[in-house]
Amino acid sequence: MRTRVSLIPAEPGDPNKWAPVPEAAFEGNEKSYETYQRRELAVRLYFQNVPCLQIQSETGICKKEVIRHVKACVSSVAGVRSYGFYALIPHNAAETDIHHRCRTKTLIETMFRSFNKRN
DSSP: OOOHHHHSOSTTOOGGGSOOOOGGGGTTOHHHHHHHHHHHHHHHHHHTTOOHHHHHHHHSOOHHHHHHHHHHHHOOBTTBSOOGGGGGSTTSSOOSOHHHHHHHHHHHHHHHHHHHHHO
16 A cells, blocks of 8 residues: 555655646636635645545545545646646536547646746
């Protein structure tokens, strides 16, 4: 069985260093923003070594989903160091239409890179 440490690479392992997702990304979609906020809280609690049962009671997100979100946050894709909290935006890769996924990934990568250039 893998431990939390084995899931979290050393480099992107500190959520406090990740680029925040601007609220403007959710403009006109309050439900997606609420989902994102729950996911972000779950990931932050996970990195603080809060027990998964407590994370589930506070966020409504089960252990399996929390781990999936953590893996998505720390994964590196297409030259981007890691997605960080951008990976938690609802529906960014869950669509079945491959073309939609490509457009969404490109949008997220563009937002992430532009934020990093400014900082």
